[in-house]
Every structure is written in structure tokens, then in C-alpha cells.
Amino acid sequence: MPAETILNIQNLNKTYKSAGRTLTVLDDINFSISTGSTNAIVGPSGSGKTTLLGLCAGLDSASSGIVELNGIGLSNLGEDKRAQVRNQYVGFIFQNFQLLPTLTALENVMVPLELRGEKNIKARSQDLLDKVGLADRGHHYPAQLSGGEQQRVSLARAFSNSPKILFADEPTGNLDAETSEKVVKLIFDLNREAGTTLVLVTHDLELAAKTHRIIKIKGGKLVSDEKTCNE
Amino acid sequence: MDQVNYNRKINFSWLFKMAVRDSRRNRSRLLLFISSIVFGIGALVAIYSFRYNIQNDVDNQAATLIGADLTISGNKAPDGELKTLTDSLGDDRSQERSFASMVLFPKSFGTRLVQVRALQGGFPYYGELETVPLHAGSTFKKGKYALVDKTLMMQFNAKVNDSVKVGNETFVIAGLLNKAPGQTGISSGIAPVVYIPLQYLEQTGLAKLGSRITYSYFYKFNNTRAIPKLIKTLDPKLEKDGFNYDTIATRKENTGRSFEDLSRFLSLVGFIALLLGCVGVASAINIYIREKIRSIAIMRCMGVKASEAFLIYLIQIAGIGLVGSIAGAALGTGIQHLLPMVLKDFLPITISVSISWMAIWQGIVLGLIISVLFALLPLISIRNISPLNTLRLSFDDTTTIKDPLRWLVYSLVLLFIVSFSYLQLEDWTGAVVFTIGIAIAFLILTAIAWLLIRFTRLLIMSSWSYIWRQGFANLYRPNNQTIILTVSIGLSTAFICTLFLIQQLLISQVTLSTGDNQSNMILFDIQTSQKKAIADLTRKQGLKVLSQVPIVTIRLDKVNGKTAADVKKDTTLKINPHVFTYEYRVSYRDSLTASEKITSGEWIGKTIPGKDVPVSAEERFAERAKVKVGDKLIFNVQGVLMNAYVASIRKVNWNKISTNFQIVFPTGVLEDAPQFNVLLTHVPNNTVSAKLQQVVVQQFPNVSIVDLGLVLSVLDELLDKIGYVIKFMSGFSIITGIIVLISSVRISKYQRIQESVLLRTLGASRKQIFAITALEYLFLGTLSALTGIIIAIGASWLLAVYRFDMPYHVNLLPVVAIFFAITLLTVIIGLLNSRGILNKPPLEVLRSNS
Structure with a gap:
């Protein structure tokens, strides 16, 4: 039975106007991602991989082309509707963690659930913090946590709304090797446990190699799309 | 595929929770932002409380203001029917x-x-x-x-x-x-x-013919309910004979009205303090939201809608605005205890001091409205913050020039200023002019800041030292404070300086010249028979008789054939009815004086017997009576009707101490009419003044003397007190201006933290960072204060010429002092803020701001 597609990208283009010139950042990108798979988007700096992630996750709108997330065409949705889609289906992990500085670790994890108006939020969020090994740091503010701890809170937050797809932008980019290893293990463990689709953007080929599939981008074009031996 | 719930309802309790959570580590900063409205609200609550207390006190004490149920007064003894009436009214009566x-x-x-x-x-x-x-x-x-x-x-x-x-x-x-x-x-x-x-x-011998006596009759009624009906029948009779009446009700109305003028003036000064606070709120929230871009982008990533993000911060600002307003209302309630002390010399009643819940309520609502309204402009930009900011700084512009809501907010702000000014001034033209003035000042300051950004970029040369280049580059680099600081410091300076300049002008208006040939003593009520003897007596004291002027009392009977009754019936005539009731003291002479200038027609100094008398009308009288050159007037010269026409219209400099008249007759017509004389002289000192007064009073007890030196000293005292009231109220604007300045400069600290710390990390010395900061604020302070002062000079000139009708001049010394004070204050506050950063290790600063 063919795997169900969660993300479908067709003829995707993104251009910016800068100083009267049109700058093409993404040029005719096509690929699709099946539910439950793990995928890496790799490429040199400035190749357009972060822009691609932003478009796939509905953080930005394409200049042309189709982005379908869980069967929903994002291209024609306004920002507020895309926000609802993100809240329901998407989880994020960022290179610089992006925790809300005025909220405690626990509150940061609670926000996506609160937005959905769910029940039993505190206990569920506390469970997630337990899973990432921060059970006793829930009342700390981000500034009181180390980089690795912040990224683990970010991970707990990303899984809090049980996303169908998780987008990770250089999740280990700001961490040392040892911490990186722990965080990567957590990402893959939680992903497997929750059955979430993972799309990660990275420079790190070693990390990319841990996924099922590697999509290479260069100069805004898709230059290769290969399955790994993890498939 | 699951269905996405696009119509998720806004969960207000969660928004409140988020607003509280988000404010946690910023409350002291938010309080600083909002502190700029505390003094404005305080001033208005104090004035409103004072106004309400006065209304109550006037209501309660109106009877003691007049002392009777009804008073009738006129400047002649009543006769005939009116005499019978005045002798029979009321259950108890007195006269004066x-x-x-x-x-x-x-x-x-x-x-x-x-x-x-x-x-x-x-x-x-x-x-x-x-x-x-x-x-x-x-x-x-x-x-x-x-x-x-x-x-x-x-x-x-x-x-x-x-x-x-x-x-x-x-x-x-x-x-x-x-x-x-x-x-x-x-x-x-x-x-x-x-x-x-x-x-x-x-x-006493003073109640002779020609004396200017006011006859007053006071009545007490056992049944006061009958008074309004009585007044209806009395009014036409009294008016016919040129008498006025006053009841407790009319006195209440008139007293209330004069207090309204006073409290309206004070409210306007309070409003200026509040407007300054608004500038502070708007600029502070603008920076605050800029710093919140990352947090807002994170929330948007997690699915928070634009409207929800907007509401989270709106709730935050409204909450903190409420706290500021309550603090302002409490301050105002305390301050109102001082107002009766400051104003007691101007008030004929005893002012009670009690808490006015109405004033407190108004102050809190007003504070809430302005904190939200002036924060709206930066707040609506939240709607345009892209979640993409979590990945990188967005390419999209978060400014909202094309946003229709931005223009709606501008319109609301303008509407608020116009409406609130109208509530204070009760004059639409004044309110619109006031608002336009503020808008122009705002635009000038924005334009100056914009030009500064442009020119600094062009002016900086690579040959300059690093400190100079860095200091000046801070004026145009991304996240610069140039426009916000220039506008807030400039507007504060403009408001404070305008108040100061106008105060100076009003006070200098009455600093009169006392040169040798300027009269400073006036002897009046001199009968024609005493004229020569008094002139001789004056000269005998070694004093010059500067002039002797005859004065005749007349009334106006008809203007172009229309009587007072015609004017009352036909309102289209637009003639002020008081021109017929007024008793004019006129003079006659063959030439103009130095304080007069003909503006139309021709001066005629001698009458031609048998023809209409050519008189000269002062321009304000001409305006009230709606007469122009050639118009016919009929005067009643103590019973004799006299046909006259307007031969010329004069402009009179009333500020000059001399005998000035609304109507001047030519020679050859009034010489034989009952009249008295005025003599003007100059006394060199108080001893000579006292001596002259003694000899005149002993020999001519009917003659009255005005010692202008004494009048001036009383006026001086009066102006001192008025000046004190103005200074007291302006104090609120000044304190608010300083708070706005502190909060404007202080919020800029958060913009500069990152780079100052980076510079320190790279090895810059404290001295170097201090110098860079000092240069940036010195330039901003200088330019903003200078622009503010220029705006203030323009505004005070307009007020002086068009509102107060007085000659304009600027006392430069205090203006220069204001300039240096504002510039220095900007630099000092800027440096004090940097000191906070520099005294801590770079890592601590970076972490606390991460």
C-alpha cells in the first residue's frame, strides 16, 4: 500500500524584489513527503533551504506553485488561516530555540495546547517536560536555562500539540557536540513514538544521514533527492 | 484528512493570561512608559475636582455672594414710578x-x-x-x-x-x-x-451733582418663590431707566460662568501636560512593540492569530494604562487640596475640599482612553509581524503606511484632540486651531528628524575619529531613535517654552514706563470751578501739569435712527444693545493725542454751528455699535438731545497710561455742558505723592486721586499671584516633559544594549562608549530643543498677536537657559542609562536581555 502524502510541493517559486531587481530564491521545486517519514533538506548557506522550510510550514506564502500540507493548499490561505493550520498540524524546532522569554519552561510548552482550548494542559505539558528530562525545571525562565535545556523545552513544546509534521531548522546549530547528540536522539525518539513526520533543515550531513531521505538544494534549485539506507 | 477549525473563537481569558505572562519581566518598564500620563491625569483630576467642588460651593453659597434676595442698582437716583417701586419692594429692604x-x-x-x-x-x-x-x-x-x-x-x-x-x-x-x-x-x-x-x-459733601454714585437697593423676601415672576414685570421698567438687577439665581449663573473660564484655562494647561504624556506613551509603546517582534513571531508560529496577538498587547497596555490612570487620579485628588490655597485670593466664596468621585471617574476613563488610543498606532503594526521572523528577519515591512487602520487611528487621535480641546475651550475654532498647531509641530519635528537622518549619512567622513563616526552613525543606523526622540523631546520643549514665553509676555504687558513725562498720578472729579486752583496747587508742589482733560457724561439714544427698543425687536441689526445702556464719559478737543491714530474718515477738531456734530469713534465702539464713517448718532447730553455723525474712526493704544475715550467730540459744542475735569501729573516719589494727596484732599475733598505707583504695586502683586497659578499648572507639563524625556531616552537604552555590550566585548573602553553615547544624545538634544524652541516662538507669536492682541518680543536669556537645560538633561539621562549597562559584566546583560 503506498504511504499517504502529508506534504506536497509542486512548481514552487519564491522571488523577492530588492533594489528594483527580482531575486529568485527558490526555482521550480517539486517533491512530496509521506506521512511518518524523516527527511532532511541540505544545502550550502544561501541555497534557499530555510526559505523552503518557511514555505512548507506555512510561515510564508509562495510567489507561485503549490504547497499542500495534509491535503490543505496553503498557497491560497491568508496568514490567520495558515496560523490555524500550524496550530493543528505543525510543530517547530528552531536553531535559536525561540522560547517566549517572559514565560516559564512549563508555560512555553502549554501555549499550543492552551490555544487549542484543550483540557488537562498542565499535566500533559509536565509529562512532556519529564520526557525531555526537565521535570524539575518547569518554573524556570528561558534565560535561566542552558542552550541544551532551552532546546529540550522547545522540543517538548513542538510535540505538545501532537503535530502531524515537525519542522526543525538547524536544531543543533547552537549546541555543542555532546548536547547535540542528546537532542538529536530525543528528536528521533519522540518522533518515532508519536509517529510524526520530520522535516529538518541542516548543514550537518551526519545528522541528515539519520533520516530516510535527503533533499539537496543549491542556488534555489532542487539538485538531488535520495533515499538513505535508513529507509 | 482532519478538518481545520478556521473559525476558532477568541478565548479572552487566555488572552488575559498571556497579557499578564508577557508583561512579567517588563512591568517596571511599562510603568515607566505609563508614568508619563500620571501627572497629566493628576492635573486634570485636580482641576475637575476643584470645578465640581466650586459648583457645589457656588450653589450652596450663592446667597452670601449677593447678600440679599434681590438687588437693584443704577448710577442715578430712581425717580417717579421707579422710586415708588424701590421704596415698596420686599419684606425687608436696605440701600447703599x-x-x-x-x-x-x-x-x-x-x-x-x-x-x-x-x-x-x-x-x-x-x-x-x-x-x-x-x-x-x-x-x-x-x-x-x-x-x-x-x-x-x-x-x-x-x-x-x-x-x-x-x-x-x-x-x-x-x-x-x-x-x-x-x-x-x-x-x-x-x-x-x-x-x-x-x-x-x-x-461728607461728596454726594453732589456730578459725583459718580451707584445707587443700590437690597431686598429680602419672605416668599422667595415669587421673585422670578416679580422679575418679569420689573425687568422692562428697570431697563427703561437704565437700572440693573441681580438675584441669587443670576449671581449663581454669573459666578459659575466666571469660574468656568478659570477652570477652562486650567484644564487646557492640564491637557497640555496630558498631551505631552500621550507623546511619551506613543513613543514608548512603539519601541516596546519593536522589541516584542520576536515573541510575537514565535506566538504566530504556534498558531496565534494576528488579532489575538494584537489583543494580548492591547490588554497589556490597557491594564497598565488603568494602573497609571488610577495613580494619576489619586495624585490629582491629593493636589486639589492645594488649588484653593493657590487660588483663594481670586475667589469670593469659601472653597470646600472633598473627594469628587465624578472627577476621579472621568480621569480614569480619560487615562484609559488615551493610553489605548496613543498606543494603537504601534499596536496595529503587530498584525503585520510575520512568523517568518523566527527564522530570519522578515523581508516584509512591518510598518503600516498602506494599512487603512493606520489612517483610522490618525483620524481618531485628531478627533480626540479636537473634541477634548473643545470640551476645555467650548469653542470649535479654538479647538481646531489648537489641534492644527500640534499637528504642524509634529510634522515639523518629524521632517527635521528625517532630514537629520539623511544629512548625517552624507556628512560623516572617514577622516573622523571612530568615536565621532560611531556617535553620529547611531542617528541613522537601523533601530535608531532619531525620529521618536526628536518628536518627543521637541514637543515637550515646544509646550514648556510656549507656556513660558506667553507668561513672560503677559507679565511684561503691565510693566509700564515711568519716565518723567509719563503721567503716574491722575486727579479726577475736578469741578470746572476748581480747575485752575488745582492746577496752581499742583505746580506749587513743583510738579508739571501734563494735561487737563474735560469729561462729560452722555448716553447714546439712536444709531442711524434705531433706538434700543428697535435693536431688541430686530436682531438682524446686530448692534450690541449695551451701547444704549452704557453711560459714556467723553471729552472734547481740537486735536488727536499721541496714543490715537485715525484708521478711516477724517479728524474734525471744530464743530460748525447749526450742523450735525462730527465725532470720532474708537474702533471697538464702532464695531459694537455697527457704525462706519458718515453714520448718524443721536446723543443724550444730560437731557439734551444732540445730532451727530461719525466723522472718523480711531485706533487707541489703551495700554498707554493717558486719558483715552470711546467717543471724542470736537470743540465748540460741549463746553457749557455739566462736566468735570481730570488732571495728569508725574510725581517723582512716594513722599511727593503723599504730600500732593494730603493738600488736595484737605482743600478739595471731592477730588479723587489715583496713584498709579500704588495701582502698579497692587497689579504687580496680582500678576505675581496669577503667575504663580500659571507656574503651578505649568509645573505639571514640565514634570511630564521630564518624565517623557527620561522614558524616551531610557527605552532607547534597550536598543543600544546589544551593541554597547558587543563593543565592550571587542575591547572598547567605558570612556569610549560614554563618549559615543554622549555625542548621540548631545546631537539629538540640541536639535530637538532648538526645533522645539523655534516652534514655541512661532506659537507664542501667533498667540500674542492673534489671541492676546499685544506686541511680541522674546526675552532671549531664559530661552537660552531652557535650551541648555533640555540638551543637558537629554545627555545626562542618556549617560545615566548607559552607566547601568557598563557597570555589569557583558554576559549578564546579554543573558538578561535574551
């Missing part, structure tokens, strides 16, 4: 004759022009003549006694049981008069009162 006259204190030989009130009957029926000893207010009428105003008693060191000479009669001082119904501290300073019993008036 009042006039200006010189009095002499024989013990000290001191003389002064006073208001003599000759009283008979039980007046006042409400309130009392407040005297020391207490009973003197009623007992003085039983013999040849007088009550003398406390300022006079103090001036001449007089005691109870001393004597005072009024005209030809000497009275024993029965008591010191502290207060009479309706009298204020200031009015007794200008025209102190001496009460004598009416039965001795004749013996």
Missing part, C-alpha cells in the same frame, strides 16, 4: 450709595482712593460683614462710625477707634473689615472698601 473717593487717616496723614459704601438697613441678609471686632458689622450704622478694609488699616497702620476722614466728615473706625458679600481678596487690594452709615453721606 457707593462711589470712589479719597479718604484721609488723620493719625498718619495717609490718603488713598477707596470705594466708599454708605449703607442703611439690615444688609447683608445672607452672610455677614466679616469684621474685627465681630459685632462692628452691625453696630457701625448706629453712629458716626466706619468699617475700614483690612488692607487700608495695614497700609496706614490704623487701629479700631482711630478716625478716618471721608469728604468733610470724620468717622471713628468701629472695626476692621475682613470680607463683605461677593468680595475677593484681590478686589479689596485694588479698591479697598470703607463702609459708613448712609445717614451721614450728606454731611
